[in-house]
Every structure is written in C-alpha cells, then in structure tokens.
Amino acid sequence: xxTWHLTNVxxxxxxxxxxxxxxxxIAAMSAAAPPAGAVVEDGAxxxxxxxxxxxxxHLDKTTxxxxxxxxxTVGPRIIDKIDHERExxxxxxxxAYAASxxxxxxxxxxxxxxxxxxxxxxxxxxxxxxxxVLQTRAAMAGLQxxxxxxxxxxxxxxxxxxxxALDAALSLGADIVGGLDPCAIERDPVKHLNIVFDLxxxxxxxxxxxxxxxxxxxxxxxxxxxxxxxALGMEGKVxxxxxFCLGDIPEGxxxxxxxxxxxxxxxxxxTAPASRPVPLVAPCRAAGxxxxxxxxxxxxxxxxxxxxxxxxxxxxxxxxxxFRRDDDIALAFDCISGAAASGCGxxxxxxxxxxxxxxxxxDARTLAEAVVARPARRxxxxxxxxxxxxxxxxx
Amino acid sequence: xxTWHLTNVxxxxxxxxxxxxxxxxIAAMSAAAPPAGAVVEDGAxxxxxxxxxxxxxHLDKTTxxxxxxxxxTVGPRIIDKIDHERExxxxxxxxAYAASxxxxxxxxxxxxxxxxxxxxxxxxxxxxxxxxVLQTRAAMAGLQxxxxxxxxxxxxxxxxxxxxALDAALSLGADIVGGLDPCAIERDPVKHLNIVFDLxxxxxxxxxxxxxxxxxxxxxxxxxxxxxxxALGMEGKVxxxxxFCLGDIPEGxxxxxxxxxxxxxxxxxxTAPASRPVPLVAPCRAAGxxxxxxxxxxxxxxxxxxxxxxxxxxxxxxxxxxFRRDDDIALAFDCISGAAASGCGxxxxxxxxxxxxxxxxxDARTLAEAVVARPARRxxxxxxxxxxxxxxxxx
Numbered sequence: 139x140x141t142w143h144l145t146n147v148x149x150x151x152x153x154x155x156x157x158x159x160x161x162x163x164i165a166a167m168s169a170a171a172p173p174a175g176a177v178v179e180d181g182a183x184x185x186x187x188x189x190x191x192x193x194x195x196h197l198d199k200t201t202x203x204x205x206x207x208x209x210x211t212v213g214p215r216i217i218d219k220i221d222h223e224r225e226x227x228x229x230x231x232x233x234a235y236a237a238s239x240x241x242x243x244x245x246x247x248x249x250x251x252x253x254x255x256x257x258x259x260x261x262x263x264x265x266x267x268x269x270x271v272l273q274t275r276a277a278m279a280g281l282q283x284x285x286x287x288x289x290x291x292x293x294x295x296x297x298x299x300x301x302x303a304l305d306a307a308l309s310l311g312a313d314i315v316g317g318l319d320p321c322a323i324e325r326d327p328v329k330h331l332n333i334v335f336d337l338x339x340x341x342x343x344x345x346x347x348x349x350x351x352x353x354x355x356x357x358x359x360x361x362x363x364x365x366x367x368x369a370l371g372m373e374g375k376v377x378x379x380x381x382f383c384l385g386d387i388p389e390g391x392x393x394x395x396x397x398x399x400x401x402x403x404x405x406x407x408x409t410a411p412a413s414r415p416v417p418l419v420a421p422c423r424a425a426g427x428x429x430x431x432x433x434x435x436x437x438x439x440x441x442x443x444x445x446x447x448x449x450x451x452x453x454x455x456x457x458x459x460x461f462r463r464d465d466d467i468a469l470a471f472d473c474i475s476g477a478a479a480s481g482c483g484x485x486x487x488x489x490x491x492x493x494x495x496x497x498x499x500x501d502a503r504t505l506a507e508a509v510v511a512r513p514a515r516r517x518x519x520x521x522x523x524x525x526x527x528x529x530x531x532x533x
Numbered sequence: 534x535x536t537w538h539l540t541n542v543x544x545x546x547x548x549x550x551x552x553x554x555x556x557x558x559i560a561a562m563s564a565a566a567p568p569a570g571a572v573v574e575d576g577a578x579x580x581x582x583x584x585x586x587x588x589x590x591h592l593d594k595t596t597x598x599x600x601x602x603x604x605x606t607v608g609p610r611i612i613d614k615i616d617h618e619r620e621x622x623x624x625x626x627x628x629a630y631a632a633s634x635x636x637x638x639x640x641x642x643x644x645x646x647x648x649x650x651x652x653x654x655x656x657x658x659x660x661x662x663x664x665x666v667l668q669t670r671a672a673m674a675g676l677q678x679x680x681x682x683x684x685x686x687x688x689x690x691x692x693x694x695x696x697x698a699l700d701a702a703l704s705l706g707a708d709i710v711g712g713l714d715p716c717a718i719e720r721d722p723v724k725h726l727n728i729v730f731d732l733x734x735x736x737x738x739x740x741x742x743x744x745x746x747x748x749x750x751x752x753x754x755x756x757x758x759x760x761x762x763x764a765l766g767m768e769g770k771v772x773x774x775x776x777f778c779l780g781d782i783p784e785g786x787x788x789x790x791x792x793x794x795x796x797x798x799x800x801x802x803x804t805a806p807a808s809r810p811v812p813l814v815a816p817c818r819a820a821g822x823x824x825x826x827x828x829x830x831x832x833x834x835x836x837x838x839x840x841x842x843x844x845x846x847x848x849x850x851x852x853x854x855x856f857r858r859d860d861d862i863a864l865a866f867d868c869i870s871g872a873a874a875s876g877c878g879x880x881x882x883x884x885x886x887x888x889x890x891x892x893x894x895x896d897a898r899t900l901a902e903a904v905v906a907r908p909a910r911r912x913x914x915x916x917x918x919x920x921x922x923x924x925x926x927x928x
Contacts, residue, residue, distance in 0.1 A: 410853075457807040
C-alpha cells in the first residue's frame with residue numbers, strides 16, 4: 139500500500155495538520171506540508187475524527203436491508219421480545235449473513251470501523267448465526283474489525299444444548315462469551331454465571347453479559363459477576379452491558395460497586411436509553427470505570443430505532459447525560475471512540491502515529507458540532523484506504 | 534393560485550391517492566386520476582405527511598446561522614443560563630431578526646409550516662426581540678404561521694418595567710402571554726401569575742407558561758395556574774410548557790391534576806428530554822390532556838442540541854416514552870402534528886379536504902419508518918405552493 143498524505147485537516151477541531159499514512163497506519167501528524175510529488179488528498183479544512191466504534195449491537199438481527207417494513211406489535215416485557223423474535227426468525231428464515239453484511243457496510247459508510255456484535259446462539263439456530271456473521275467478518279476483513287459475542291439470547295438453563303452450542307460457537311471463532319440476566323431470565327444466577335465464566339476460562343476468552351436487571355436484583359447479579367472476575371483473574375476481560383441497576387440503586391451502593399469495577403477493570407456498555415434509569419457517564423468516569431456506547435439492536439424485532447451513524451449515538455449519550463458544555467460533549471464522543479476501544483479491547487486506535495489509519499472527515503467547526511449536527515461523512519478511511527466518500531462506499 | 538394535483542402519494546403510508554390543491558387548500562383526496570390536461574406533480578409513491586408543527590421553541594435565541602460555533606461553558610442551574618444569556622446577548626449584539634429568519638427558513642425546508650416561538654421580553658431588550666420576530670413572521674407570511682409568546686425569560690418581579698414591556702409586546706402583535714417558574718425563579722407565585730393572567734385577560738390572549746419546577750413545588754404552581762384558568766374562563770387557552778412535575782409526583786396526584794387539566798383543556802408542551810422525569814404521553818392522553826412537542830432552544834446559549842427537523846423531535850418523543858410499536862410511534866408523530874395543532878390552536882390543519890395544503894413527502898414505507906429514519910424531505914408544500922425540494926427551499 140502506497141504512502142499518502144491527507145492534508146489540511148483539523149484533528150478534533152484543532153489546528154490544521156497533514157496526516158501521513160503508510161502501510162495502513164498513521165505514520166505522522168504534522169503541521170509541515172507533504173514533500174513535493176507525494177500522493178495527496180486535500181482535506182479542505184474539514185474536521186478530522188478517529189473512525190467510530192459501535193460497542194454493543196446485534197448485526198444478525200437487523201431488518202435494515204429488507205424490502206418490507208417490519209411492523210412492531212410486540213408486548214412490553216423482555217421475555218415477550220425474546221419469544222417473539224425466536225418465532226419470527228424461524229418463520230421468516232431471516233438471513234443473518236445478508237442482514238449483518240448490509241448493516242456492517244452501512245456502519246462503514248458512516249465512519250465506523252470497529253464493531254462488537256452480540257450474535258444469537260440457541261437450540262433452534264445452533265451456531266448458524268455466528269457462522270453467518272463470521273462470513274460477514276471475512277467479507278469486511280481489512281476494512282472493519284468485528285468482534286463476535288456468542289450470545290445466549292434465549293437463556294442457557296431452560297434449553298438443553300445451549301451450553302454446547304456456545305462452546306461450538308467459541309470454537310468456530312466467536313471472540314467473547316455472552317450472558318443474560320442471571321436472575322430475571324435465567325432464574326439461577328450461580329448456575330448461569332458458572333457456565334458463562336467456565337466457558338470463558340476454557341476458551342481463554344473475555345465475557346460480555348447483558349444485565350437488564352434493575353435495582354438490588356441487578357446489583358446482586360453484578361456482585362456475582364465481579365466475584366467470578368476476581369476469582370478467575372479476568373481483570374480487564376469483562377464487560378457488563380446495560381447495567382441498568384447502576385442507574386437506580388442508592389448512590390453509595392452504586393459507588394461501592396463502581397469502585398470494585400474500576401479495580402477489576404470491568405467496563406460498561408450503554409445505549410443511553412431515554413426511558414429508564416441508566417449508569418451515567420460522569421460517576422462512572424469519576425470512579426475510573428470505562429463506559430462506552432452502542433445502539434443495541436437496529437430496526438429489528440426488538441426496536442425500530444437505531445442508526446449506523448455512531449455520531450447520533452454520541453448525541454443520544456449527550457442528551458441522556460444532560461451534557462451541554464463542549465467539554466462534556468467530548469465525553470459523549472469518547473463513548474464511541476477512545477473509551478469504546480479501551481472497553482472492547484480494540485488496539486491501535488486513535489489519532490496518533492502508529493495507530494491504524496481509520497479516519498473520518500466531516501464538515502464541522504468543532505467536535506461538539508459534529509456530535510450535535512451529525513454532518514454527512516465526507517471521507518472515511520479504513521486501514522489506510524479511502525472506503526467512502528460523501529456517505530457512499532467506494533469499496 | 535391555480536389548481537393542481539399531487540398524484541400517487543400515500544397518506545401516512547396508506548393506499549395511494551391524488552391530492553387536489555385549490556386556492557391554497559386541499560380540495561380533495563381521492564383515488565381517482567386527475568382530469569386530462571390538469572397541472573400535475575408526480576408524487577412517485579412517496580409517503581405523504583401533514584406538514585409539521587414546532588410547538589415550543591425560541592427562534593430569537595439561536596446561533597444556528599452564525600459563522601462561529603458558540604462554545605458552551607455555562608453553569609448547571611437555570612439561573613446561570615438566564616443570567617449568562619442576557620449578558621451574552623448584550624455583549625454580542627445578537628440579531629434576533631437574522632437568527633429567527635434563518636431558523637424559520639430551516640424549519641420550512643424541513644417541512645414545518647407552523648411554529649410557536651417564545652420570544653424574550655425584558656428590561657434590557659424591551660420589546661426589541663418581539664419586533665424582530667414580528668419582522669420574520671411578516672417575511673414568512675403565506676408560507677409559515679408563527680405564533681409569538683411574549684416571554685419574560687428574566688422574570689417579571691425582580692426587574693421593574695418587565696410587565697410594561699410585556700404589555701407593549703402584546704400590543705405590538707405578540708399572540709400569547711408567557712410566564713416562568715412562579716416559585717423557583719419568581720419567588721412570589723401569586724403575584725407572578727396574577728400579572729400573567731391579568732395581561733392575558735386585558736389583551737384577550739392565551740397563556741403559555743414555562744414550568745420547570747419539579748415535584749410538589751411544581752404541582753403547587755400548576756394548581757395556581759389551573760385556579761386562574763377556571764376563574765377567568767380561559768378553558769382551552771392555556772398551555773403549560775415542560776411541566777416536569779407531572780413526571781415525578783406520585784401517580785395518584787398526577788392523575789388528579791391531569792383530570793383538572795383535561796376539564797379545563799390545559800395542554801402540555803414537552804421537549805421529551807432524556808435526562809429528567811417528564812410528563813409521559815400515555816397517561817396524558819389517557820386522561821384526555823393534549824400533549825405536544827417542541828425543540829425548546831436550538832444551538833443557543835442554553836443548549837447546543839436541537840434541529841429544525843421535527844421528525845427528529847418525534848423520534849426523541851418516541852425514545853423518551855419507550856414507544857416501539859408502530860401504533861405507539863404514531864402517537865409520537867401526533868405530538869408534532871395533530872396534537873400540536875390542537876394544543877397551539879393552529880386551525881385548518883391536517884390531511885383532509887378543507888385544510889390548508891401544508892404537505893410533506895418523504896421516501897418511507899410507513900409512518901413509523903418516517904419517524905425513526907427521518908428521511909430527507911423530497912417535497913414540501915406550504916399554503917398550496919411547493920416551497921422546498923430535496924431539503925432545499927425554492928422560495
């Protein structure tokens with residue numbers, strides 16, 4: 139791959155620089171002009187951002203690519219949504235490859251080059267969805283890094299064979315062991331978590347657990363997760379997704395849990411939903427806990443909302459946290475960039491020499507404007523290659 | 534104005550019809566083809582929506598049109614924001630005409646043809662901002678209806694002369710009497726509300742009061758507002774903006790207040806903020822109370838957020854209320870359409886013969902998709918004229 143220079147771009151709204159890109163990486167960021175005769179792309183004074191990270195989504199579930207609009211008539215409880223989705227998927231023969239590929243490409247066009255996707259593993263589908271998303275990962279190789287969480291959406295304990303399917307999914311290439319509401323859905327938190335952490339230990343892979351449970355029940359499940367993280371020496375290898383309980387337990391209890399999470403380097407993935415208590419960014423960061431963001435599902439049987447535009451997710455994080463000051467909005471952006479890289483373990487990330495050249499240009503004066511106005515992606519660079527212009531993929 | 538036909542459009546996602554437009558109004562909506570030789574615009578099977586309503590904004594305050602990004606470093610309290618804004622406005626000579634005109638035009642391009650704008654009236658600015666927004670209203674006449682609330686943003690009681698300025702603003706053409714947190718800001722709720730309702734009574738104009746107060750204090754202020762509404766026979770003439778207290782008092786107390794509001798036809802304007810308790814759409818509607826939506830400020834000293842795209846506000850209402858089903862998302866859309874017309878008193882509204890021909894076409898399969906995806910406005914019709922194509926004004 140040839141060396142080239144992206145000139146006249148303003149990193150996070152700062153003074154204009156030239157980015158030199160060599161071997162797919164940022165070789166230098168400098169105020170100096172490129173040498174005569176060099177290959178140059180004119181950045182036209184646009185705002186330069188590191189490409190974005192989607193920290194929690196479900197690529198396999200989306201109907202984003204489908205011809206017909208999916209009319210949502212589902213009931214209000216989580217179990218309604220789980221049961222309805224399994225039935226719908228079997229009935230329609232939903233194609234998790236077409237779905238995940240279309241979604242991954244839409245993310246790339248909008249400037250997202252790293253994705254953590256939970257992918258359903260259950261006794262009906264077995265490892266089929268993981269296999270399909272592995273195909274998508276192969277198709278996107280070199281452009282987008284996709285982490286796959288083997289996710290027991292229908293629970294492990296109630297359906298004999300799920301543990302074996304998870305085991306198989308991890309052997310096939312899933313990167314991370316998923317889990318789900320150990321009390322509220324699984325009804326036996328110790329047994330559920332022992333299976334999840336045992337799988338992680340045997341495969342030497344990290345854990346990412348959906349914890350929708352609220353209040354003291356959620357805090358109890360979280361304590362059990364933290365105990366196992368400590369016992370297995372899995373510091374820095376565990377993410378708790380949603381962690382709604384951290385939004386509605388007393389602050390003192392919350393801060394005690396956050397203190398343990400910081401010590402064990404357990405991170406939080408949040409979608410920053412507007413309609414319920416959630417872990418807020420400021421207290422998590424104050425405690426030293428990494429918190430990052432994702433859409434959760436996009437246009438699926440769970441929800442019609444969501445967007446491949448991670449700047450929109452940053453805006454929703456900002457709105458949920460009442461971040462109005464520019465310095466606060468930078469924290470919302472961190473949830474889809476640096477903090478997400480750190481929480482998910484994506485390496486070589488950022489706007490610095492040595493990092494992978496994953497870059498986004500937008501027409502905005504400041505970082506805060508990029509978040510609140512979500513301007514079109516003028517240029518997206520992935521692994522050192524221009525992959526999209528004006529919102530459309532060129533690869 | 535000649536008669537013309539908008540063919541092959543799907544009202545709210547229904548079967549395709551032809552809309553006949555005559556004298557600026559909808560003359561008919563019919564499955565029949567237009568007569569031979571008629572003037573026709575091909576709607577290409579796009580989704581037809583009634584043009585949108587912004588029910589609560591501050592056109593005078595925005596920096597939407599300014600060359601420089603306004604860096605927000607303001608403190609967290611409401612009074613910090615009030616004091617900072619007054620100081621900033623005086624220091625910068627902020628031009629409320631340029632601001633409001635740019636904002637109104639951006640709203641029109643995005644399909645909004647009716648706006649209720651609060652406009653600051655205080656002892657420093659006097660009626661200047663109202664005069665400037667009146668200029669904008671004149672500039673937009675025939676295209677956009679703008680209601681002006683004479684709004685005492687800095688309070689009435691602490692600044693001698695504000696009442697006289699409000700009186701003058703109403704004489705100049707402001708349509709509605711504003712008010713502000715009778716306890717928390719004004720410190721004398723009876724005195725404040727008596728002035729507000731006395732101005733309304735003398736000018737025979739409606740009232741729209743900003744009520745940020747939470748919990749029992751907010752409920753107390755709301756009771757005082759309802760008492761005065763009843764005493765003056767102002768049924769159907771009062772809006773309470775924000776009404777945060779209805780989101781955090783016990784449900785029994787909330788429902789008692791909602792019952793009185795329904796009886797007195799007092800409506801609620803909400804921005805559906807994600808970061809605090811708010812009146813929810815379902816209990817308000819169940820009680821028979823009209824609730825509608827607005828941005829509040831857009832890119833001003835209070836907040837960097839907000840957008841002239843009212844479909845985005847409908848999405849935020851949907852997210853705040855956890856509306857996932859298509860039939861629920863239709864309620865979120867009602868907050869920027871029918872319910873807003875009813876709450877603000879905009880007449881001749883809707884997709885029906887006799888209504889003003891204020892129409893929007895978007896590329897979406899269903900109403901729910903229009904709300905969650907917020908597609909570009911392919912065509913905007915205002916007062917029977919095509920005013921925007923593909924997001925750009927043509928007038």
